[in-house]
Amino acid sequence: MTISRWEPFRDLMTLREAMDRLFEESFVRPGPRWHDSQAAAALPIDAYVTDEDLVITATVPGLDPEDVEITIEGDTLTIKGEIKGPLDNVNYLLQERAYGTFTRTLRLNLPVQADKAEATFENGVLTLVIPKQDEARPKTIKVTAK
Numbered sequence: 001m002t003i004s005r006w007e008p009f010r011d012l013m014t015l016r017e018a019m020d021r022l023f024e025e026s027f028v029r030p031g032p033r034w035h036d037s038q039a040a041a042a043l044p045i046d047a048y049v050t051d052e053d054l055v056i057t058a059t060v061p062g063l064d065p066e067d068v069e070i071t072i073e074g075d076t077l078t079i080k081g082e083i084k085g086p087l088d089n090v091n092y093l094l095q096e097r098a099y100g101t102f103t104r105t106l107r108l109n110l111p112v113q114a115d116k117a118e119a120t121f122e123n124g125v126l127t128l129v130i131p132k133q134d135e136a137r138p139k140t141i142k143v144t145a146k
Contacts, residue, residue, distance in 0.1 A: 043079055043104035051138055054112055054130045061124035068126060072114040077106045
């Protein structure tokens with residue numbers, strides 16, 4: 001048995017340390033996003049625009065293209081899918097990978113040509129390219145001197 005001396009000031013923390021700990025526990029590690037096979041979770045995505053297209057990428061490892069459903073209705077984009085659950089015949093020592101259904105719905109803030117959208121799957125990354133409507137594309141006006 002080890003005897004150690006108690007130092008009361010060691011247990012005190014500054015207000016700044018307490019606030020840092022609060023924010024770290026609240027926002028940095030918010031807990032599991034997917035709790036069971038019926039849970040709906042937000043699908044993390046990246047979205048950007050080019051002069052011609054709206055491009056959306058999402059990481060969905062382990063899925064096949066037929067496991068993902070993409071719909072565009074008006075100005076609303078929805079991506080749905082399901083990641084298969086854990087194996088039934090094993091005892092897990094650690095289980096951290098998420099599983100279950102996921103849904104992500106976005107309101108598109110620019111006019112797009114939904115009928116010309118293309119979705120590709122490569123190395124677990126879904127890439128959706130949706131062409132902009134002609135009126136949403138930037139126009140370049142050439143300036144001439146007189």
